[in-house]
C-alpha cells in the first residue's frame with residue numbers, strides 16, 4: 001500500500017524517481033564534458049602575449065645589426081640579436097678550426113650557462129663577458145673561456161614579410177640547436193619566439209685553439 005502511495009505521489013508531481021535520477025546523471029555528464037572541454041581550451045591558449053618574455057617579439061628588420069657588428073640588446077625579451085658572417089673579413093666573428101662558415105642572424109638568451117648570471121657585451125674586448133665568474137663568449141654565443149659549460153642558448157627566429165604574417169624563413173635545427181637564420185630579401189620584420197629556446201652545445205672552448213685559456 002505504501003509503495004502504491006509513493007508511486008501515486010511521484011506520478012502526481014509529474015516525474016518518477018527513475019526519471020529524476022536520469023536527469024541528475026545526464027546533467028552530471030554534460031557538466032563533466034563542459035569542464036573537460038574548457039580545461040583543454042585553457043591549456044591550448046598561449047599563456048604569454050606578444051611582446052612579453054615567454055611570447056613572441058616582432059621587430060622591424062632595421063633592429064638587426066649589420067653583419068659582424070656588435071650585438072643589439074633587447075632587455076624586455078631577454079635576448080641579444082647578432083648578425084654573423086664569417087665569410088666577410090671581420091674581427092668580431094672569427095671562425096674556429098672545427099667550424100664551417102657561419103652566416104645568419106641569431107637571438108641569444110641573456111643568461112650565462114654557468115650559474116645563470118646576466119652577462120653583457122664588452123666593447124673593449126669584443127665579446128660577451130659574465131661578471132660573476134668570468135665566462136667569455138663570442139659574438140654568436142659560442143664559449144671562449146670557462147667556467148661556462150656550454151654555448152649560450154638561442155631562441156627560434158622567423159623572417160616575416162611586411163604583412164607580419166607571411167613567413168619567409170625560420171631558424172633550422174642542427175643537433176637540437178638553432179643554426180643562424182639567413183635573412184631573405186624582402187624581410188620586413190623579425191619574430192623572436194622566447195617560448196622556444198634551445199640549449200647551446202658543449203663545443204670545445206675557443207681559447208683552446210689559440211692556447212690562450214687562463
Ligand code: FES
Nearest residue numbers: 112114115130133
Ligand atoms: S654565472 Fe657566468 S661565469 Fe658563472
